[in-house]
Amino acid sequence: MKAIILSIGTVVSVTVSAMAQIPNNSFETWMSMGTYSDPMDWDQLNAMTSSAGVYTAIKGTGGATNAGTSYLKLTSKTVTGMGVMPGVALSGIIDMATFKPKSGFANTQRPVSLSGSWQHMANGNDAGFAAVYLTKWNATMMMRDTIAIGLQSLTGMVMSWTMFNINLTYTSSATPDSAVIILSASGTTPVAGSYLYVDNLSFVGSVTGLNTISNYISSISAYPNPSTEKLTVTFNAIKNTTVQLHLMDLTGKLITEVNTDKSQGQHTAIISTKELAKGAYLLKIIANDAVETKKIIVE
Numbered sequence: 021m022k023a024i025i026l027s028i029g030t031v032v033s034v035t036v037s038a039m040a041q042i043p044n045n046s047f048e049t050w051m052s053m054g055t056y057s058d059p060m061d062w063d064q065l066n067a068m069t070s071s072a073g074v075y076t077a078i079k080g081t082g083g084a085t086n087a088g089t090s091y092l093k094l095t096s097k098t099v100t101g102m103g104v105m106p107g108v109a110l111s112g113i114i115d116m117a118t119f120k121p122k123s124g125f126a127n128t129q130r131p132v133s134l135s136g137s138w139q140h141m142a143n144g145n146d147a148g149f150a151a152v153y154l155t156k157w158n159a160t161m162m163m164r165d166t167i168a169i170g171l172q173s174l175t176g177m178v179m180s181w182t183m184f185n186i187n188l189t190y191t192s193s194a195t196p197d198s199a200v201i202i203l204s205a206s207g208t209t210p211v212a213g214s215y216l217y218v219d220n221l222s223f224v225g226s227v228t229g230l231n232t233i234s235n236y237i238s239s240i241s242a243y244p245n246p247s248t249e250k251l252t253v254t255f256n257a258i259k260n261t262t263v264q265l266h267l268m269d270l271t272g273k274l275i276t277e278v279n280t281d282k283s284q285g286q287h288t289a290i291i292s293t294k295e296l297a298k299g300a301y302l303l304k305i306i307a308n309d310a311v312e313t314k315k316i317i318v319e
Contacts, residue, residue, distance in 0.1 A: 124200030171272025
């Protein structure tokens with residue numbers, strides 16, 4: 021069983037024309053696949069698990085409000101010969117060979133947050149997640165630049181319909197051209213029985229500017245990258261500044277947190293990586309109300 025690992029660089033295309041709405045945001049439109057139905061514009065693992073008569077993404081009836089008749093039910097399930105398959109859905113296309121996003125949907129908005137309604141339960145030590153990535157194609161570098169990230173880990177349980185709001189952290193003032201939303205009942209080690217029900221997704225608000233981290237700190241460096249035993253983070257505080265360093269996995273789960281008030285001048289922080297599994301992580305550097313995010317590789 022491969023773990024679902026998020027990778028910004030794998031979002032290589034867009035699948036629909038530019039629009040103001042998240043495609044099939046209330047999960048009212050479903051396509052019959054014969055013995056089961058798939059949510060339109062949302063890829064999931066049903067095609068892979070259907071041969072065993074198991075479906076991890078199904079249509080729920082009723083929904084969070086009386087306005088709609090259906091919602092998305094994601095449940096991690098045991099599949100013979102495959103192990104536990106996560107209940108996951110993505111607003112685009114999943115690469116079934118790598119379980120990474122291949123594409124998202126066209127989007128030129130700079131929303132403040134992603135909102136919606138959900139119910140969820142993590143079984144055992146599992147922790148589902150919801151993630152939003154806004155990107156823009158960089159024709160010079162032939163890669164996608166990250167414009168904003170929103171991540172929320174789902175621990176514990178919410179047993180009745182509850183509104184949620186996931187704030188986006190912007191790392192660029194550029195206008196994005198693509199968005200991808202990932203909804204998962206499980207983390208990188210799925211546990212059967214974990215579930216996530218979702219309805220009525222929408223982008224909220226508009227960010228018209230960007231309070232850059234350079235207003236507070238400069239000369240940010242994180243090395244060595246790739247890292248094996250420790251990550252050294254250095255920066256210069258332009259003025260007295262509250263600085264937070266959050267090392268997270270790609271589902272948004274916080275691994276290590278360093279919170280300090282820093283006086284003006286040069287500073288160094290050490291984050292141990294020797295106990296971490298090999299792979300990609302995100303280092304979020306927060307200075308007052310500004311954020312910069314760096315991708316960190318642990319080998």
